[in-house]
Amino acid sequence: MTETIRKRIQEIRPLDKEAWEDLEKILEVYNFKANHFLLTQNEIAKNLYYVVKGILKSYYYKNGKEIVHWFGFENDIITSLSSLITQQNSFENIKLIEDSTLIGINYEKFIKLTKKHHSISLLYSKLLVEYFLLIDNENKNKHFLKAKERYDILLKNYPAVLQRVSLGDVASYLGITQETLSRIRAGK
Amino acid sequence: MTETIRKRIQEIRPLDKEAWEDLEKILEVYNFKANHFLLTQNEIAKNLYYVVKGILKSYYYKNGKEIVHWFGFENDIITSLSSLITQQNSFENIKLIEDSTLIGINYEKFIKLTKKHHSISLLYSKLLVEYFLLIDNENKNKHFLKAKERYDILLKNYPAVLQRVSLGDVASYLGITQETLSRIRAGK
DNA sequence: CGCCGAGTTGAACTGAATCAAGAAACGTGG
DNA sequence: CCACGTTTCTTGATTCAGTTCAACTCGGCG
Numbered sequence: 001m002t003e004t005i006r007k008r009i010q011e012i013r014p015l016d017k018e019a020w021e022d023l024e025k026i027l028e029v030y031n032f033k034a035n036h037f038l039l040t041q042n043e044i045a046k047n048l049y050y051v052v053k054g055i056l057k058s059y060y061y062k063n064g065k066e067i068v069h070w071f072g073f074e075n076d077i078i079t080s081l082s083s084l085i086t087q088q089n090s091f092e093n094i095k096l097i098e099d100s101t102l103i104g105i106n107y108e109k110f111i112k113l114t115k116k117h118h119s120i121s122l123l124y125s126k127l128l129v130e131y132f133l134l135i136d137n138e139n140k141n142k143h144f145l146k147a148k149e150r151y152d153i154l155l156k157n158y159p160a161v162l163q164r165v166s167l168g169d170v171a172s173y174l175g176i177t178q179e180t181l182s183r184i185r186a187g188k
Numbered sequence: 189m190t191e192t193i194r195k196r197i198q199e200i201r202p203l204d205k206e207a208w209e210d211l212e213k214i215l216e217v218y219n220f221k222a223n224h225f226l227l228t229q230n231e232i233a234k235n236l237y238y239v240v241k242g243i244l245k246s247y248y249y250k251n252g253k254e255i256v257h258w259f260g261f262e263n264d265i266i267t268s269l270s271s272l273i274t275q276q277n278s279f280e281n282i283k284l285i286e287d288s289t290l291i292g293i294n295y296e297k298f299i300k301l302t303k304k305h306h307s308i309s310l311l312y313s314k315l316l317v318e319y320f321l322l323i324d325n326e327n328k329n330k331h332f333l334k335a336k337e338r339y340d341i342l343l344k345n346y347p348a349v350l351q352r353v354s355l356g357d358v359a360s361y362l363g364i365t366q367e368t369l370s371r372i373r374a375g376k
Numbered sequence: 377c378g379c380c381g382a383g384t385t386g387a388a389c390t391g392a393a394t395c396a397a398g399a400a401a402c403g404t405g406g
Numbered sequence: 407c408c409a410c411g412t413t414t415c416t417t418g419a420t421t422c423a424g425t426t427c428a429a430c431t432c433g434g435c436g
Binding site: 335364365367368371 | 423424425426
């Protein structure tokens, strides 16, 4: 079961045998039902998760309404990184959209392993950098692109997104209303 | 002259004496005139800069128009981090708004020092994390706040911004037109 | 003194939000 | 496996915030 995450990690930064064995010991496989919460607002994040199968969303309440911040798909490594790093309350809720299989990694234990194994410390830096580039890119897209353009990019990256995520959630992620996305999609 | 950056670095992550001496050797003090470019689109970033005195802006051309991405103020450490990390072409232009005093740090030499000094390697991680939190915060603000709210935050952090940056640039940063910002400011 | 760039103000226009109603898809229990 | 209720999506009409366009003010500066 941990085979898929091993492959993903090898891509990011290969680990030597002992490092992987130590890391594997702290991995936990979870099967959660749709609507399960991985994290809620005002809670401190404790884990990273690797998405084996399923989809999840991060969102925030504003004026009583959900605003979707991002989605996690298969092979993504997700968490509230800012909460993990600062050990302060999370800004966002993370909730499963589908029944999902996840692999959880306890952050504290992981950090201990970065001190024990050089290769895990290098993996951690790479992860931070990868995460940074992801957020930086999101940030640029939000600044420079219109909702329609961001929609096209999302579709290109995850063509099946609308089969698996509700139109309302996608619209919220794009910063527009469901009605407007419906019209964009219909090409009007 | 390098005293201000030394203080700033000590805040982020204290360096031992030798590490600081090695780091100081690769610092370059620059005095640039307003409108000088630190980096242009399709160029690969080579340096980090610390802003001793002055203001600069990052912007991108879309349909022939400048769109301002961010500002750098006194004490900020700035660069196109994504270009630096990936060593690919920069997405943005970085240009001085005022005559400025900057301290430049060559990235390649800096990375060499992270290998020589443990404390500089830790400083680098801290810088990455600090930068990440900054971008993450910007990203969230863009997603969850309206232009008016972002304007209020900007004013709170840099009350003098409108004395030093043109209304048009601030409006562009906020993603609205100069006319709209003028009306927001007038409280209409 | 007159020009120029920056900011303001007004009026018309427009794209997206809101409000409202109906159609389609989905799943749950009989 | 159908029937019914619920949720999701579409479509239309109206409203509204923000853009665009244009004219005007103000404060340097040659």
